[in-house]
Amino acid sequence: MADLKLSNVEKAYGEVKVLKDINLDIKKGELIVFVGPSGCGKSTLLRMIAGLERITGGDFTIDAARMNDVPPAQRGIAMVFQSYALYPHMTVRDNMSFALKIAKKTTAEINAAVEKAARILQLTPYLDRLPKALSGGQRQRVAIGRAIVRDPKVYLFDEPLSNLDAALRVATRLEIAQLKEAMPDSTMIYVTHDQVEAMTLATRIVVLAGGGISQVGTPLELYERPENEFVAQFIGSPAMNLMPGEIVETGARTRIRLANGGEAVASIPTQAVDKGLKVNLGVRPEDLVATDGIPLFTGDVEITEALGEVTLLYFKRQGDSAQVVAKLPGIHGNLRHQTVRLGADPAKIHLFHNRRSLLYR
Numbered sequence: 175m176a177d178l179k180l181s182n183v184e185k186a187y188g189e190v191k192v193l194k195d196i197n198l199d200i201k202k203g204e205l206i207v208f209v210g211p212s213g214c215g216k217s218t219l220l221r222m223i224a225g226l227e228r229i230t231g232g233d234f235t236i237d238a239a240r241m242n243d244v245p246p247a248q249r250g251i252a253m254v255f256q257s258y259a260l261y262p263h264m265t266v267r268d269n270m271s272f273a274l275k276i277a278k279k280t281t282a283e284i285n286a287a288v289e290k291a292a293r294i295l296q297l298t299p300y301l302d303r304l305p306k307a308l309s310g311g312q313r314q315r316v317a318i319g320r321a322i323v324r325d326p327k328v329y330l331f332d333e334p335l336s337n338l339d340a341a342l343r344v345a346t347r348l349e350i351a352q353l354k355e356a357m358p359d360s361t362m363i364y365v366t367h368d369q370v371e372a373m374t375l376a377t378r379i380v381v382l383a384g385g386g387i388s389q390v391g392t393p394l395e396l397y398e399r400p401e402n403e404f405v406a407q408f409i410g411s412p413a414m415n416l417m418p419g420e421i422v423e424t425g426a427r428t429r430i431r432l433a434n435g436g437e438a439v440a441s442i443p444t445q446a447v448d449k450g451l452k453v454n455l456g457v458r459p460e461d462l463v464a465t466d467g468i469p470l471f472t473g474d475v476e477i478t479e480a481l482g483e484v485t486l487l488y489f490k491r492q493g494d495s496a497q498v499v500a501k502l503p504g505i506h507g508n509l510r511h512q513t514v515r516l517g518a519d520p521a522k523i524h525l526f527h528n529r530r531s532l533l534y535r
């Protein structure tokens with residue numbers, strides 16, 4: 175139930191800066207998800223917020239109070255780890271009560287807090303069980319319950335679902351979404367490698383790369399209006415196709431001639447001076463459609479992957495160009511070794527120059 179602010183925050187290990195120029199405002203009630211490639215500093219940033227890592231530069235405040243030198247226990251933050259970290263010899267009730275007993279709360283207060291958390295997390299029938307008699311998903315709910323009873327200002331989740339199998343991950347993800355709805359004022363920060371978790375849970379996603387923030391936005395902003403090629407290719411699966419080309423006609427809409435011989439029109443305005451500009455055209459696999467008109471791309475299908483509701487088509491590479499992937503609804507195994515002509519709606523085309531989107535000039 176707090177606003178957080180990171181101003182020019184950085185983290186150096188000796189000479190090496192692993193995070194720099196981190197500026198981020200998190201409002202009360204938001205669920206912020208940190209994503210980014212392995213080693214980009216997601217966990218380090220989360221641990222600095224928790225107070226488990228020293229902040230080596232900049233300021234971190236909670237409700238305008240500077241936290242840089244405040245010990246973890248006094249920050250009003252509760253953290254849920256991937257490994258659950260439950261005490262194996264204690265019942266669910268005792269695991270959830272532990273921090274409150276240490277804080278010398280009365281038995282009545284402890285019982286009320288534990289029972290309320292158990293109700294929210296649907297753990298009431300399990301309060302007297304030991305962790306070993308629970309499923310992975312139930313154990314993770316106990317770990318979340320241990321955080322809830324402390325009524326923290328901020329919840330931090332470090333890949334909480336990554337130890338669960340696929341089906342349980344989906345179920346527990348939905349539970350976390352419901353938990354957030356039950357506690358609309360609580361502020362949550364969540365680290366994950368899982369795109370679906372990020373897209374479905376986040377009020378805003380922070381994409382970290384190269385030691386800094388690459389873009390911050392709602393899930394759909396990042397999907398529909400990526401600021402740069404990195405975010406364009408990081409969000410969405412399979413990744414957005416990028417094809418080099420040149421602007422040949424400018425105006426309210428822009429015509430691009432591609433190096434592969436294709437042509438496309440983008441609903442992105444450009445000016446006369448942009449004529450001849452070298453660009454990378456970006457189009458998501460799911461936005462490519464078969465066309466009888468002038469194709470954006472013509473290629474031979476090398477491999478098909480039928481996933482049931484969609485088929486992925488992988489096209490033969492031409493020279494050293496990147497592999498183009500299309501995602502068509504339905505089952506199309508018969509397209510293997512066929513030549514396919516693809517186009518895209520002008521509204522679905524992205525244009526990048528020097529890796530930056532022309533939308534954000």
Ligand SMILES: Nc1ncnc2c1ncn2[C@@H]1O[C@H](COP(=O)(O)OP(=O)(O)OP(=O)(O)O)[C@@H](O)[C@H]1O
Nearest residue numbers: 187190192210211212213214215216217218219367
């Ligand atoms: N104690 C340390 N000393 C030196 N470098 C460290 C230390 N801890 C982390 N790093 C480096 O900091 C960078 C960020 O690590 P971090 O664990 O935060 O990344 P991450 O994005 O969470 O990665 P992953 O997705 O793989 O969990 C990495 O390059 C890592 O090698």
